[in-house]
Amino acid sequence: xxxxxxxxxxxxxxxxxxxxxxxxxxxxxxxxxxxxxxxxxxxxxxxxxxxxxxxxxxxxxxxxxxxxxxxxxxxxxxxxxxxxxxxxxxxxxxxxxxxxxxxxxxxxxxxxxxxxxxxxxxxxxxxxxxxxxxxxxxxxxxxxxxxxxxxxxxxxxxxxxxxxxxxxxxxxxxxxxxxxxxxxxxxxxxxxxxxxxxxxxxxxxxxxxxxxxxxxxxxxxxxxxxxxxxxxxxxxxxxxxxxxxxxxxxxxxxxxxxxxxxxxxxxxxxx
Amino acid sequence: xxxxxxxxxxxxxxxxxxxxxxxxxxxxxxxxxxxxxxxxxxxxxxxxxxxxxxxxxxxxxxxxxxxxxxxxxxxxxxxxxxxxxxxxxxxxxxxxxxxxxxxxxxxxxxxxxxxxxxxxxxxxxxxxxxxxxxxxxxxxxxxxxxxxxxxxxxxxxxxxxxxxxxxxxxxxxxxxxxxxxxxxxxxxxxxxxxxxxxxxxxxxxxxxxxxxxxxxxxxxxxxxxxxxxxxxxxxxxxxxxxxxxxxxxxxxxxxxxxxxxxxxxxxxxxxxxxxxxxxxxxxxxxxxxxxxxxxxxxxxxxxxxxxxxxxxxxxxxxxxxxxxxxxxxxxxxxxxxxxxxxxxxxxxxxxxxxxxxxxxxxxxxxxxxxxxxxxxxxxxxxxxxxxxxxxxxxxxxxxxxxxxxxxxxxxxxxxxxxxxxxxxxxxxxxxxxxxxxxxxxxxxxxxxxxxxxxxxxxxxxxx
Numbered sequence: 001x002x003x004x005x006x007x008x009x010x011x012x013x014x015x016x017x018x019x020x021x022x023x024x025x026x027x028x029x030x031x032x033x034x035x036x037x038x039x040x041x042x043x044x045x046x047x048x049x050x051x052x053x054x055x056x057x058x059x060x061x062x063x064x065x066x067x068x069x070x071x072x073x074x075x076x077x078x079x080x081x082x083x084x085x086x087x088x089x090x091x092x093x094x095x096x097x098x099x100x101x102x103x104x105x106x107x108x109x110x111x112x113x114x115x116x117x118x119x120x121x122x123x124x125x126x127x128x129x130x131x132x133x134x135x136x137x138x139x140x141x142x143x144x145x146x147x148x149x150x151x152x153x154x155x156x157x158x159x160x161x162x163x164x165x166x167x168x169x170x171x172x173x174x175x176x177x178x179x180x181x182x183x184x185x186x187x188x189x190x191x192x193x194x195x196x197x198x199x200x201x202x203x204x205x206x207x208x209x210x211x212x213x214x215x216x217x218x219x220x221x222x223x224x225x226x227x228x229x230x231x232x233x234x235x236x237x238x239x240x241x242x243x244x245x246x247x248x249x250x251x252x253x254x255x256x257x258x259x260x261x262x263x264x265x266x267x268x269x270x271x
Numbered sequence: 272x273x274x275x276x277x278x279x280x281x282x283x284x285x286x287x288x289x290x291x292x293x294x295x296x297x298x299x300x301x302x303x304x305x306x307x308x309x310x311x312x313x314x315x316x317x318x319x320x321x322x323x324x325x326x327x328x329x330x331x332x333x334x335x336x337x338x339x340x341x342x343x344x345x346x347x348x349x350x351x352x353x354x355x356x357x358x359x360x361x362x363x364x365x366x367x368x369x370x371x372x373x374x375x376x377x378x379x380x381x382x383x384x385x386x387x388x389x390x391x392x393x394x395x396x397x398x399x400x401x402x403x404x405x406x407x408x409x410x411x412x413x414x415x416x417x418x419x420x421x422x423x424x425x426x427x428x429x430x431x432x433x434x435x436x437x438x439x440x441x442x443x444x445x446x447x448x449x450x451x452x453x454x455x456x457x458x459x460x461x462x463x464x465x466x467x468x469x470x471x472x473x474x475x476x477x478x479x480x481x482x483x484x485x486x487x488x489x490x491x492x493x494x495x496x497x498x499x500x501x502x503x504x505x506x507x508x509x510x511x512x513x514x515x516x517x518x519x520x521x522x523x524x525x526x527x528x529x530x531x532x533x534x535x536x537x538x539x540x541x542x543x544x545x546x547x548x549x550x551x552x553x554x555x556x557x558x559x560x561x562x563x564x565x566x567x568x569x570x571x572x573x574x575x576x577x578x579x580x581x582x583x584x585x586x587x588x589x590x591x592x593x594x595x596x597x598x599x600x601x602x603x604x605x606x607x608x609x610x611x612x613x614x615x616x617x618x619x620x621x622x623x624x625x626x627x628x629x630x631x632x633x634x635x636x637x638x639x640x641x642x643x644x645x646x647x648x649x650x651x652x653x654x655x656x657x658x659x660x661x662x663x664x665x666x667x668x669x670x671x672x673x674x675x676x677x678x679x680x681x682x683x684x685x686x687x688x689x690x691x692x693x694x695x696x697x698x699x700x701x702x703x704x705x706x707x708x709x710x711x712x713x714x715x716x717x718x719x720x721x722x723x724x725x726x727x728x729x730x731x732x733x734x
Contacts, residue, residue, distance in 0.1 A: 029423075093444055160441065161555065163567050173444035174538060240536030241559045 002061040008054035009109070015047030016106035023099035032170060041089060044102055048082045051109055055079070065130070070262055071115045073133055078108030080141025084184070092183075093176040100148035115263055128198055136195035140255055142188030143227075146181050147252030150245040153177040157242055178240055181248055189227055192255075196224050216261040223254035272601060273407055274332050275357040275365050276339040277317075277324030280376045283353035290347040291323040295389070299397040301325075304342050306399050310334035313401040315394030315408065317369070319386050321376050326366055328403040332358045363407065363597050367590045370415040372424065379424035379579045384415045406600060414593040421589060424582040427575030431568045432462040434575070435542050436470060439510055442538050442561060447471030450508040454478070454501065454521060456487055457514025460544045464512050465491055475508065477501055478515070505539075506530035512542045513549035523551040527560060534559075544568075602664070609674045610660060612683035617656065621648050 022040035026033045055072055059065065064072070085101045088094060156171040158164075171177075199220065230247035233239040239247070278288060293301065298316050305314040305327060312335075314327040325343065329335030336356045344351045357365040368374045370387045391408045394400045400408075419425055428434040436446070443449055451472045453464040468474045474493030477500065478484040488495035496504060505511060505522060515521055522541065536559055543550040543564040555562040625648050629641060636644065666673040677683065 156441070160438070160561050163563065163570065165438065165441065165571060170441070173440060174442045176444045178538075234536075238532070238535030241538065243558065244536075 002057055005054050005057040005061060008050045008057060009113075012047050012050035012054055012109055013106065015043055015050055016102055016109060019044035019047055019098065020102035020106060023096070023102055027096055027099050027171075037095065040098055040102075041086060041095075044082060044098060044105075045086055047102075047105065048079060048086065051075070051079050051082070051105065054109075071112050073137055074108055074115060074259070074263075075112040077137045077140040077144065078105045080138055081105065081144045084141060084145055088180065092172075092180040094149060094152075094172045094180050096171050097145070097148055097152060100151065101145065104144060104148065128201065132195055132198035135191045135198065139188045139191035139195055140259070142184045142191065143252050143255050146184035146188065146248050149177050149181040149184065150248040150252070153181060153245045154242065154249075157245075174241075178244065181245065182234060182240075185227060185231055185248060185251075189231060192224055192227060196220050216258060219254060219258050219261060223251055223258060226254055227251040272332060272359045273326055273328045273362045273366070273403060274336040274339065274359075275324055275326050275362040276336055276343065276354060277322060278350060278353045278355065279322035279324070279374065281374070282355050283350065285320075287350055287353050288321070288323065291318075291343060291350050292320065293318045293323070295393060298390075298393050301342065301346070302394055302397045302399040305339060306397075308338040308342065310338040313404045314339070314399045315390050315404060317387055317390040319383065322369070322374075324369070326362070326404065326408070328401075360594065360598060364590065364594050366407070366411045367414045367593055367597075368587075370411040371418040371586055371590055372415070373418075373583055373586055373590065377429055378576070378583055379426075379429075381419070381425055384412065384419070387415070388412060402604075406604065407597070410593065410597050410600070414590055417593070418586040418589050422582040422585045424579055424586050426582070427571075427578055429572055429575050429579065431459055431544070431572060432466045434568055434571050435463045435512075435563070436466045438561075438563065438571075439467060439540055440470075442540050443509060445471070448473065449510065450475065451510040451512065452477055452496075452504045452508045453487070453491070453493065454511060454513040454549065455515035455517075455545065456480075456483055457544055460512045460514030460542075461487060461491065463542060463544070464493070467510060467512075468492060472510065475504055477504055502526055502530065506533045508539075509537065510540045510542065511550075512544065514544040515549050516545070517549060518547060520551040521549045522554070524553045524557075527551075527554045527557055531557065542568075606664060606674065609677050609683065610663070613677060613681055614652075614656060616681055616683050617652055618649075621652050 019040050022033075022036040022043060026037040026040060055075055059069075059072055082101055082105045085094070085097060089098070152171055153174065156174050156177060159171070160174065199217070226247065230239070230244060230251060233247070234244055278291065280288070293316070295318075298318060301316055302314055305311045305325065310329045310331060311327050312329045314325055317324045317326070323343075325339045327335050327339050329338070336358060340351075340354055340356065343354060365374070370384055372379050372381070372383045375383050387408070391400070391404075391412070394404070428437045439446055439449075446467060447470070449467075449472045451464060451467045451474050453460060453474060453476045456478055464474055464476075468491055474488070474491055475496050476484050476488040476491065476493045477496045477498060478487070479498045481495070481497070485495045487493075501521065505526060511522065513521060522543075527539075538559045538561065541550050541554065541560065541562040543562065546565060548564055550562055550564070552562065552564070554560050622645075625644060629636065629644070633644070663673055663677065
């Protein structure tokens with residue numbers, strides 16, 4: 001890794017750690033911490049900038065296109081989640097979600113360092129691979145954020161149901177969380193569909209039939225079906241609130257499992 | 272130092288308070304009346320629904336208090352026995368507590384700080400503020416800001432309507448365009464509905480008595496609907512406020528189960544303010560339905576109030592620290608003219624003698640030697656005055672006679688110096704009041720600079 005990439009990585013870790021702390025302080029105090037709340041998004045944005053600088057400089061140093069390595073892809077998916085959060089934060093009134101997004105970005109930035117940067121499969125056309133990875137990356141970014149929003153929905157709903165509204169910081173309004181979760185799923189679903197479709201073509205071209213590959217493909221299809229079911233039930237049967245949140249979290253867990261299979265399979269970080 | 276004369280919710284009922292309460296436009300007249308009084312040199316008036324107080328100062332605090340009392344009593348004689356008087360340090364502490372909302376009917380309410388600021392501005396515009404109030408009121412405002420930023424005294428809601436609106440915003444974010452049904456006609460329920468309507472919600476009023484329903488709907492700017500429309504209304508709205516005298520549940524589990532499909536998962540906030548309860552408690556188990564009854568609200572209000580009381584203890588400590596700081600400032604302000612006069616007196620004697628020597632026995636000295644001699648004289652003067660100045664400061668805090676003793680011993684005139692520095696003393700406060708209202712730190716800077724100025728005058732700063 002070049003010196004610039006290392007510096008960007010280190011400063012990115014510091015910025016994400018600081019923004020996590022600021023968001024938690026704001027959330028933990030009964031009446032919030034105005035100064036922490038004011039600075040947290042800016043520090044997070046600085047972290048995202050450094051994160052992006054790290055990915056660009058590290059991939060340039062290795063002479064690798066960031067979209068063809070799980071090492072960079074993992075890192076980029078968290079960066080996308082942060083970017084979407086920062087773009088939606090004020091309009092969707094989901095400021096407190098920063099307490100989920102900041103540590104998530106930190107985990108992925110640091111965690112990606114433990115995934116090797118292996119060479120891309122040469123049998124796959126680069127355009128197809130880029131399309132496949134870009135769609136999945138964006139989709140994962142949206143789904144991770146939707147998962148975090150769903151968790152906050154369940155916490156806020158529980159507080160209101162149990163009448164425990166005093167003693168902790170303010171969480172986003174319930175309806176804002178529900179609407180944001182739905183919109184993130186709607187945005188992520190076409191990308192997930194595109195990722196699965198391009199993945200299916202690739203798998204056929206590779207004539208991949210190994211057990212892990214099959215499990216990964218099945219898990220990806222199950223995720224797609226689960227998310228499709230949540231969206232359909234929401235549109236047709238008026239599924240909202242707690243059930244929709246649980247469905248979204250289940251979908252996000254499946255997405256995480258697919259990523260896990262990528263990471264632990266025999267060929268490590270290769271896509 | 273200052274005096275505070277007035278009445279509040281603690282000393283008088285609303286029937287008495289309203290006799291003395293004044294609109295903003297009439298306050299300058301009272302201030303002019305006070306200013307015309309010989310015993311009052313500066314004054315401001317705080318007039319709210321819960322208190323009417325005059326903060327004033329004069330050469331004799333007791334006489335100033337009597338003057339204020341006579342002016343207030345002349346305007347409304349029945350208030351005389353309800354008036355309280357705070358003088359000196361007690362008055363400063365009272366003013367700081369009032370601005371910090373520690374003396375408010377609703378502990379921690381935010382309006383009083385704005386009302387104190389406004390009273391200060393009105394008095395400044397009327398020309399009834401001088402060096403003392405310019406040094407006191409900004410400190411009270413700064414104290415109140417510290418209390419609000421360093422404690423959670425303003426956190427939580429402490430009335431049922433405000434808790435209801437707060438919970439509604441925790442569910443729906445924006446209440447603009449949300450639909451609210453008011454079922455029944457209880458006073459508390461109407462207050463809740465009014466607040467929700469003020470926040471932008473559309474109101475429907477439902478009841479068995481059509482005339483009463485029309486009357487309430489008219490008063491609250493809502494739509495009157497018949498009792499038979501209750502189920503349809505519950506299916507449509509986001510918030511239901513109930514307060515009927517019905518002996519059984521008017522919104523039951525079956526009704527909500529039946530309308531669940533048509534609601535398509537939309538959240539429903541049920542505010543049941545009736546005893547016996549209007550809403551079946553089992554509906555709380557339905558996904559997306561949030562039911563709060565009188566006990567739930569009482570619990571939230573009690574928790575908020577208890578939280579504010581806990582915070583008030585910390586706030587009192589902040590006020591006590593600020594009052595101590597004020598005492599030091601007042602002491603410095605009081606001593607400054609005497610110290611400056613003393614230094615000027617000594618300087619004139621020393622420089623006179625040096626000049627005399629330079630013209631006679633030391634006339635052979637060159638320019639550099641003359642400058643060195645002048646510096647040496649100043650250094651001796653500073654060293655000689657250092658210990659007496661410090662000692663004077665200590666004595667002044669114990670006895671008011673110290674300054675008088677100094678005046679008599681050295682035949683100095685602190686009054687002339689006080690007049691020279693009077694305008695100067697007002698200027699930092701002018702700057703403070705022009706600062707950003709939320710900038711507590713800015714105010715702190717002002718106070719610090721004022722203290723530093725005093726330290727320099729006393730000659731205790733860096734030596």
